[in-house]
Amino acid sequence: MRPTAVRLLTGTVLVVAAAGGAAAPTHGAGIGSGSLEVYPSTAVPGDQVSVNTAACGEAGSAAGDAGAVGAGRFTLAPSSHEDEAVGQFRVPPSAQPGTYEIVAHCAADGRKVTGDLEVTLSPAPQQVYPRGSVKTGVGGALGPDPVQTAAGVAALAVAAAGGTWLLHRRARGDGI
Incomplete structure (x- = not known):
């Protein structure tokens, strides 16, 4: 490679790296920091549903609103887990199936963060493990008779012995 091409390539890499570094999120603005995490979703x-967010900052609290699903207001308090505010509410027995927006407003700056809760009438199915044998049709045609x-x-x-003997004769040139 020529020195001019090397300089051009190196300069391009530096420009791309600088642009990527300028677009990188700063601390506190990472993935999930601008949203309200709902568990279980x-x-x-x-x-009982738990919600948490890191959008309100360190030692931040928030006022939560689950009125869309009929649960009303709740409080998100600071926790020691990754500077998140955490709160809980109970889905009311009268809730209808659907997807509902859960909202929280940070106490310090009034920032609004949202998350979705899906309500169903039946609980998520539990893992079912297979039992018994599988009928594949392979083997056992003659039965287990010894x-x-x-x-x-x-x-x-x-x-196998006959095939080996024939191959050995052919290799020696005896013919068949």
Whole structure:
């Protein structure tokens, strides 16, 4: 590579790196910091739901509103977990299926953060593990009879020995 091309390529890399560095988020503005995390994101009427956000900053609190689902207002208090404000509410028994927006307003600057809660009428299905045997159709055609199994193994051994003997004769040039 020529020195001019190397300089051009290096300059391009530096410009791209500088542009990428300028667009990188600063501390406190990372992924998830501008949203309200709802856990579990799918709930049934009567479930307890937790919400948290890092958008309100260190030692920040917020006023939460789950009125869309009928749960009313709740408080998000500062926690020791990654400078997040955390709160809880219960999905009312009268909640109808659908997706609802849960809102929180930071106490310090009034910033609004939102998250979604999906309400269903039936709980999420539990993991079901298979039991019993699987009918694949492979093997067992003659059954578990030991006499038939021994006869099959003997037939395979005779065929293998015969094939080896024929290949050995052919390699020596004796013919068949």
